Amino acid sequence: MRATIMHGSRDVRVEEVADATILKPTDAVIRLAAACVCGSDLWPYRGADAITEPVPMGHEYAGIVEAVGSEVRSVRPGQFVVGSFMASDNTCEICRSGYQSGCVHREFVSGSQAELMRVPLADGTLVATPEVPDAKYVPSLLAASDVLGTGWFGALAAQAGPGKTVAVVGDGAVGLLGVLAARLLGAERIIAMSRHESRQNLAREFGATDVVVERGDEGVERIKELTNGLGAHSVIEAVGTQESMMQAVRSSRRGGHVGYVGVSHDVNLPGQEMFYSHVHLHGGPAPVRGYLPELLDLILSDKIDPGQVFDLAVPLAQAGEAYRAMDERRAIKALLQM
Amino acid sequence: MRATIMHGSRDVRVEEVADATILKPTDAVIRLAAACVCGSDLWPYRGADAITEPVPMGHEYAGIVEAVGSEVRSVRPGQFVVGSFMASDNTCEICRSGYQSGCVHREFVSGSQAELMRVPLADGTLVATPEVPDAKYVPSLLAASDVLGTGWFGALAAQAGPGKTVAVVGDGAVGLLGVLAARLLGAERIIAMSRHESRQNLAREFGATDVVVERGDEGVERIKELTNGLGAHSVIEAVGTQESMMQAVRSSRRGGHVGYVGVSHDVNLPGQEMFYSHVHLHGGPAPVRGYLPELLDLILSDKIDPGQVFDLAVPLAQAGEAYRAMDERRAIKALLQM
Structure with missing residues (x-):
């Protein structure tokens, strides 16, 4: 699969890497409907966060479930799902208090600027839409994932x-x-x-x-x-x-x-x-998981159109240009098309 | 009247000074039933806050109204009153939102470690008790003023x-x-x-x-x-x-x-x-004024006895010893008797 890797400050490359796979029985692998670059990706891009080894980029995601681990119960292959940049079990005391991004089992999700990605703690992290949505909703659903x-x-x-x-x-x-x-x-x-x-x-x-x-x-x-x-x-x-x-x-x-x-x-x-x-x-890091059901409903019932923040769309292969455009403030937010 | 003046770090003196008087038509002058030393008085005492000129000390107070300015309506001479360390009009938008200590007309009150003191914005700042309380309540009422x-x-x-x-x-x-x-x-x-x-x-x-x-x-x-x-x-x-x-x-x-x-x-x-x-x-600085009616009621109905924090009582003339005892943590809080 192709994935966006940051090798250092202002050095973002789209490369062929091994396909994302199930590593733990609580994982899911999803095929991204689209990907995007986050303002927070600009911190390492600009050198404000050090890069010591190549980093698979991207933590915003929406797409179709490709595979699930043996313990996953709440989502199944073929469903369209949205998740948060912070994987959470959604059952611990901190999650139940509304702070899923502070879950005692939290894991940062990464690698979504790619064709496939692994999502840990799939049951707690992913929210499926009632049906596979029309493609026009993809930017807004992707926006729900983080921004x-x-x-x-x-x-x-x-x-x-x-x-x-x-x-x-x-x-x-x-x-x-x-x-x-x-x-x-x-x-x-x-x-x-x-x-x-x-x-x-x-x-x-x-x-x-x-x-x-x-x-x-x-x-x-x-x-x-x-x-x-x-x-x-x-x-x-x-x-x-x-x-x-x-x-x-x-x-x-x-x-x-x-x-x-x-x-x-x-x-x-x-x-x-x-x-x-x-x-x-x-x-702090937003407990997006807790808001997703309400946000997806607002989007799919056409009450809000947060996808308007995407004012640039480029093919995944041109992820480098997406970073440059956001760095130079030529774009508010860039979508990467699969 | 006698008043406690800080001249510098660890230099606290009780001196004869001019009586506190009404300076503005919104002022009151009260005769202290007792006074006390606050933990925050130890910051300048220990040199953590610079003293550039002699400072009349004390911002916790309870006592009998001695005189009021021509515009004061809510309290009258002879009433027993308690106020906050921060004078407030209690009518501005910030006061009404519950932040009297952030009042747009706020003034730090000072000079309560004395026989008499001037309280600005008396109508907004002072709360009168239904009647002059028994002396046994004075420590608790004084505690209500700040701690x-x-x-x-x-x-x-x-x-x-x-x-x-x-x-x-x-x-x-x-x-x-x-x-x-x-x-x-x-x-x-x-x-x-x-x-x-x-x-x-x-x-x-x-x-x-x-x-x-x-x-x-x-x-x-x-x-x-x-x-x-x-x-x-x-x-x-x-x-x-x-x-x-x-x-x-x-x-x-x-x-x-x-x-x-x-x-x-x-x-x-x-x-x-x-x-x-x-x-x-x-x-931040506590909006004590807003809580005073409830706190005075809890005290005068014997539901709480916050005056227990006073584990040392000395005559006003020995204010220096009160500061020393608190500085050395020999006392939790020291009462100054009039």
Whole structure:
């Protein structure tokens, strides 16, 4: 099969490798309907995460079950499934509390930018659609696997809801889908922070009522101006840098909620400022598995179209171009066609 | 009047100064029934906060209203009142959301280790008792002013409640009253982290079901052992150092809640560890004003006796000894008698 392998910073190759196979009786192997590149894949691509050996890339996936291990009960070959980037048993106490991404048996899933992939803990991880969906839904179902579920968690962690003003830091796919999630959760006002016209437009389409182009302290000032000097009730942080985290914390009102879902890199939160800010801080890897049934239903009933975040589609063989386009911010999110 | 003034690190003097007076029409002046030293007063005492000019000390108070400004409507001379260390208007949007300590007109109150003190924003800040209470209640009412209200906020921020296991980091008055709060909120199991026998005993009296004497990573391991390897649902942090904050975060299960009320000093929270910990983090200066009506009622109906945290009482003139005793951990909390 063909698979996307990262050999080092800015060195992504599509290569012929051995087919993914069942390794454990709880595994499934799925044939990808399509694949995609995640904003978090850019951390190693840009050298922010070290690559010490060739890494099979990709952790977002949707496709047809090809084979299952002997202990798998909830999915069978031929079914269309979507799963989360974090495999989980979905039965432990942490899973049952709603934190599948913190499952006591959790495993990072990888290797989805390929024709076939192995999914551990298939029973707990995969959700099958009622029938094999029309191909038009594939981008949105793929988005559900991570960026939609992550934006959803960000909005929930930020306690977005009726009567709330929600600010969103980050205009990548997760931030944009955080806007969508905030709208679905009933937020009154949604302020997207973005300086890119195409992303601003998609943010408005997803439900943003205001756009702020300033960043850092200037961005914070604009949020304060829009909120009677108080700051937003809810802030979704979808970048993961020191600047974006502090922008999020400072954009929040006292007693407000910051939901942070950008993968933290070199972030240090100053204790004293956090203390006096009175914010609620919650985030981390999103428990996407828990949201999948609801998200798949919203997609397949045409209530949401999160697949709009894909503004570039290239054949799998051109994965390198997909990475380049996202790195250079020419694309919000790139789809890899099989 | 006599007042306690800090002139520098470990230099606390009781001096004759001009009587506290009404400076603004929204002020009240109260005659203290008693005063006390707070754990947070030890930060400047120990040199962790710089003293650049003589500082009138004390921010916990209960006593009789002596005079009120022309705009004060809710209290009158002769009433017994309790207030919070943070003066608030109790009418702004932030106050109404339950964050009086983040009031848009907030002012730190100071100068309560004295015979008389000025309280700003008296209408929003002070709560009168139905009648002048018996002297036996004074220690508990004084505790309500800060350490009880702060422990209460810590327990609420940590989402202590039925079915929850609550760990408490810090065995000062705030931590001990966090134990009491967790019990009142219905927590199933309360683990006090303390290595001092007198504090362990009071923790048990306040409702602790377990005591852990280890600190740091060893303390975290003990909490994990007591919680099926998962960590506590709720952790109250009542110290404010890097070690105590990380002990609190690491003692929490994924998806758990850390309520931090120790005044942060030189704390830096590592973003990546926070991200992958999945904890909810909330804290800051406690909105004590919001809790005072309920806390005063619990005290005056003999349901709680938070005044037990006072294990030393000295005349105001001996405030220096009160500071020394707390600094050397000979006393949990020291009362200053008028």
